[in-house]
Amino acid sequence: MNASRNNGNGRYLLVFGAATTLRERAAVAALRVFDGPVVTVSPTRNAPASKFFDHTIIGDFSDPVSVLRATREFERETGMTPAGAVPFFDPSLLAGRAVADHYGLPCLPRDAVEDSSINKNRMKDRLLAAGVATPRYTLVRDAADVRKAIGEFGLPCVIKPSAFGGSLGVRLITGEHEAAGAHAYVRRIIEEASRVFTVPNRSVQVEEFCALSEEVSVEVLNHHDRRAVLAVTDKTLGPRPYFAETGHRVPSVFSGRRDVRELAVRACAAIGLDHGMAHVELRLEDGKQPQVIEVGARTAGDGIPDLVERVYGVSPYELHIRSYLERLGEFPEPGAPSGTAALAVLKAPPGRIAGILAPDRVDPAVRHYAVFAAPGAESGATQADFRDREGYVECFWPDAPPESVPPLAHLGIAEDLAARIFRMAGGGAGDARSG
Template sequence: MNRTFVCVETTGHFTRALEPVAAAEGDRLLFVSARAEPPAGVRSLRIDVREDPRRAAEAVAAACADEPAVAAFTNQEPYVIATAALAEALGVGRNPLASASAARDKARMKEVWQAAGVSTPRGTHATSRAGLDLAGVVYPAIVKPTHGFASCGVRRVESEEELLEQVRKIALLNATTMAQGGVPGGGGFLVEQCLEGREFSVDSVWCDGRPAVDLLMTNRSDLVSSGPYFPDRLYVLDPSLPPEVRRAVVDLTHDAVRALGISHGPTHTEVRFHDGTPYVLEAAARPGAGGVFYDLARHALGVDPMRAMYLSLVCEGREEFDRRAEPALREAQVPRDTSYFWFNVPHRGSGIIRAVEGLDEVRDRAEVLLCVCFKEPGQRLHPDGDLISDYFCNITGRHREVPGGPSLPELLKSFEETIEIVY
């Protein structure tokens, strides 16, 4: 169709995966970034969209004059608002800019949900220690930055001392990572009710206000990490999940996304139970895990969320979307004795990477469907802790419990021990 799909700061793996989807529609990608290099063969434009989305739109329009832009998209949380503003300036916006902004700000998100009657944990917002009512905090509590992502800065606190310690850490995070991401003042923080039940995520694809894909994953990070922090370590596609639990989780995510006003494209929503009731924690106007969950869905279920997402942003309406997306939405059943998983590999040490060893050995394992390393030699890797906001390496795979075979945690530990970073 000779159109351009604009990718703003998308990760290398996601950009490469999206390229054949666009090509199948007769379209091309334009990779827009302030610093990163595009995958080989992908057109690119070097500009920081966050500085001035309207000026960036003029540059994009000039770069693809013969193949006009049809959509602008990012899979990176810090660029969600700027990308929505770019799409609006290009005349291809599908969601209101206010909706993208609300999905980026956890305090505003909570206000919207409370006003709409969407079940969400109790919480208070403050921009500094001075604005925090310490007397009103019930412990244990959850503390998180309002503009965080990848669970950076999120901690369960048991006392006022721990709360103030984490508030100081979040202030540092807001003054650096969040401020560099274009958040005025870096944002503030939330102190929330601590929920004790199981946690889930739902990756949906929306078109004209209706979901076309709902990929429900169970968060089992507790199997591979412990402590007061909440790193996104392990998500599992669980075929044994009771239908009533699945329905309760998915229905709540739909209510939450609709309340934010998001009607097109991808969303990633997190839900946790407490005393048998589901509560929505947060939602994002982007794919979960940078889009790697889409690979898991393709391998496990046969569906193609990547193609569905693309079509949701370029089709004229729901009728066209349903007609063209139907083959991508045919879902297969997951064998009940098989767990498909996404594992965010932890790392030891920090510094400038000289080499990453063991990746080929991991990729050759029969259980591994995909291994994506996001760091290359010459890049800096920060300590793996509660303030880290980027991924080192993701593994998607499948596991079957067999007599004498490794348990899922044992399998994942073997991956972790095989991959070695040389600084």
């Protein structure tokens, strides 16, 4: 235990997910907000980011029983109790709620947790009941049910797990002949995920395909009965039949659309969110009513909070923590953006990665990049979900409004950077350009 971080009252801040990739600045926000030890939960002691915390509680962060047992054992060992339990990603929403219940801490209502994107079927029910525009859905048990859903919703339609984020298991169906294969694909994804973390909801659903051409996310701050939009983020998706997110940009070119912002706030109210940030994904098109796709009862992933902070000077992580600690005063009012920030996925061409090179040139807009892959790794031909990435790059154009930056500039920078970084077996680094 780091004695310099002990606030003397035996209380610590428990955070979930701050050690995961592209959520690391949640730990920075925790240190800004809380004058005392910051503690996280990990299933093992060899997680690289664990060294940034005052203590790591060993437990399954996705299992409420495991987390509560480990937290109570930590109390017996140290005499310390949590002052707040703050989840930053879906797998720990229920575990954070269990700790909050036991210690009497502020938290989202149980129904709001269970009716968010960890149970997309229940989420849809809440949205539809409140009159919030969202595609209809039906649960499916087998390929026969998928074919019935196709008959009800028409083609194309979307099949997905009723839990998970990161585009895991989400797939477009364009023909009835795909029913069996698509259902088997989703079941396989659920089983793979179940080997990594606890998955209470293993159901599968088919829903109407939303044909609106653009996708955004809206980052909404909720605290009791107050709600405010901090930012709207443009999103870029990879090729069909999958829906992998390949890029994000703040501010969105749609930031000024009042109907988009109001619909996101209505969705949060329909779910019953009353603490912290929410990540609301919508589809939209000029001249048409937007539709809600999902409501995440937590901060955004993929570094979106970092982009928001860079552009607006407001940290969604910090506000999220303050809300869970009941230390949120006046809502911030983000002013004019200081520029345009974006993040894009680094993708190597298909094949075996033979080497990782230092790029001979980096675009001036690049603020940071990271490579996940190592020599010997295989790069797939498709991006089905967040696992099919070799890294990412973050860009910033200071004093540049979004309309002055080409919409896909960050994707072009990522492609060029990947071409300079990845040396593929049987060829040079330049081969990545043709990928």
